[in-house]
Amino acid sequence: MSDPQHPSSGEQPAQVTTQDSTQGASEGSSQGPSLDELGGRISKARHGAGLDKSAEELGELERGAGADLSAAWRISIEIVVALVVCTAIGWALDYWFGTKPWFMLLFLFLGGAAGINNAVRTALRMDAQAAEVMQRKAQTKASTAKKE
Amino acid sequence: MSVERHIDHSSPMYQFVIGRLNDWQLGGLDISFSKAAAFMFGAVIVATLFLVLTTSKRAIVPGRWQSVSELWYEFIADMIKETIGSEGRKYFPFVFSLFSFIVMCNLIGMLPYSYTVTSHIAVTIMLALSVFVLTTFIGITRHGTNFLSFFVPKGVPFVMLLLVVPIEVLSYFMRPISHSVRLFANMTAGHTMLKVFGSFVVQMGVFGVLPFALIVALTGLEVAIAVLQAYVFTILTCLYLNDAIHLEH
Numbered sequence: 001m002s003d004p005q006h007p008s009s010g011e012q013p014a015q016v017t018t019q020d021s022t023q024g025a026s027e028g029s030s031q032g033p034s035l036d037e038l039g040g041r042i043s044k045a046r047h048g049a050g051l052d053k054s055a056e057e058l059g060e061l062e063r064g065a066g067a068d069l070s071a072a073w074r075i076s077i078e079i080v081v082a083l084v085v086c087t088a089i090g091w092a093l094d095y096w097f098g099t100k101p102w103f104m105l106l107f108l109f110l111g112g113a114a115g116i117n118n119a120v121r122t123a124l125r126m127d128a129q130a131a132e133v134m135q136r137k138a139q140t141k142a143s144t145a146k147k148e
Numbered sequence: 149m150s151v152e153r154h155i156d157h158s159s160p161m162y163q164f165v166i167g168r169l170n171d172w173q174l175g176g177l178d179i180s181f182s183k184a185a186a187f188m189f190g191a192v193i194v195a196t197l198f199l200v201l202t203t204s205k206r207a208i209v210p211g212r213w214q215s216v217s218e219l220w221y222e223f224i225a226d227m228i229k230e231t232i233g234s235e236g237r238k239y240f241p242f243v244f245s246l247f248s249f250i251v252m253c254n255l256i257g258m259l260p261y262s263y264t265v266t267s268h269i270a271v272t273i274m275l276a277l278s279v280f281v282l283t284t285f286i287g288i289t290r291h292g293t294n295f296l297s298f299f300v301p302k303g304v305p306f307v308m309l310l311l312v313v314p315i316e317v318l319s320y321f322m323r324p325i326s327h328s329v330r331l332f333a334n335m336t337a338g339h340t341m342l343k344v345f346g347s348f349v350v351q352m353g354v355f356g357v358l359p360f361a362l363i364v365a366l367t368g369l370e371v372a373i374a375v376l377q378a379y380v381f382t383i384l385t386c387l388y389l390n391d392a393i394h395l396e397h
Contacts, residue, residue: 038208069369070376073330081326086318114318118326121319125387132230 047144075122079115086111160343164267164336184271187263191252199248220248224382231386235393242282243389246275247382254335254374258367266377267335269328276328279385287392298395327384334377338370 033041090107094100155162168180199220202213210218224244228236236243250266257264265271287295299316300309345366348359390396 035208067372067376070334070373070380073334074380077330077333078322078326081329082318082322085322085325110315110318113315114322117315117319118322 047140071126074126075119078118078122079112082115082118083108083111086114158347160340160347163263163339163343166268183263184265184268187253187256187265188249188271191249191256191265194256195248195252227383227386231383232390232393236386236389239389243382243385246279246385247378250275250331250381251375251378254378255371257335257339258371258374264335264339266331267339269332272328272332273324275331275381276324279327279388280324283388283392286389287395290393291395295395298391323388327381327388331377331381334373338366338373342366342370 086107087104090104090111093103093107097103155165167183168178169183169186170181172178172180199217202217205211205214207214221244224247225240228240228243232239253265253271256262257266287298291297299313299320301312301316304312342363345359345363349356349363352359
């Protein structure tokens with residue numbers, strides 16, 4: 001999904017930073033630019049190029065067909081796994097205690113509840129994460145707009 | 149072992165057969181070096197070599213290769229910072245190795261003629277169980293008996309607790325299973341799908357161009373899924389660590 005974007009985004013900061021370093025070496029004395037100075041320049045250049053790493057990286061991962069698929073997997077698997085495994089546990093308990101079909105029935109419902117519980121929790125987390133990413137994007141957009 | 153004989157070589161499931169590279173027996177135990185073991189070692193070696201070689205210069209201004217390694221490092225470091233906070237720093241080596249191992253296994257599995265280790269639930273469930281045991285251990289050592297309050301949601305009337313607590317406990321024990329099944333199912337389904345469409349190319353003759361075009365697209369999608377599922381596995385590990393450290397859902 002990010003294949004066409006990555007090579008270009010990988011090259012830009014490299015070019016920018018090498019430029020900066022040559023400038024810094026000519027400006028600075030024998031020791032060259034300090035780390036803070038360099039860091040400041042890099043973050044400035046990154047900001048200018050519109051690359052704010054972590055938030056952007058997360059955003060990129062959340063986009064695209066693969067990401068949608070994985071979101072669907074992430075939630076649906078919680079329900080299926082809990083239901084199947086709990087029913088199997090119930091069946092095994094029945095098998096051991098000879099109480100067919102009561103434990104299986106009980107664990108079928110418990111498993112359903114546990115599955116929904118996990119699925120809702122996962123969905124809420126994904127929601128919170130998406131909201132955070134959106135918020136951060138809005139912030140970076142606002143800050144770049146201010147500068148311009 | 150007997151499975152090897154039962155699966156036809158043209159079957160789309162043949163790619164998942166764990167072949168033995170030699171025949172070692174130790175007191176009745178089969179300790180042969182398998183294809184799966186070889187690819188696991190391969191993933192570890194490739195990841196280690198890549199990280200060591202690209203960062204060996206330790207340049208303050210990173211070159212292209214060093215940038216990749218730094219991005220890789222920062223990706224996990226940021227993930228931990230965002231999901232766990234500063235207390236998660238201790239667990240960085242664990243999370244980083246987990247991510248590197250899974251992403252390398254998944255990506256090596258995308259090479260033709262290779263083998264996808266993570267398409268076996270035996271592998272993914274051991275990874276998930278190690279996370280489960282670690283998080284439970286951290287929860288218990290950090291909070292003692294207080295850890296049990298994790299299973300008791302706040303503000304629930306006592307009568308409901310009789311029902312809610314078992315559900316919470318079951319949910320907790322379902323975690324390693326869903327954690328491992330998600331990765332295993334994604335890798336197995338994807339690779340089977342590729343093989344099935346691959347057999348269509350051969351069977352359909354001239355019209356095989358159509359499934360071939362689809363395979364090209366699917367391969368791209370699979371590479372994305374390989375990285376994405378490693379990411380999902382890792383971020384869930386972080387979330388579970390966060391639960392154990394901060395005792396909140």
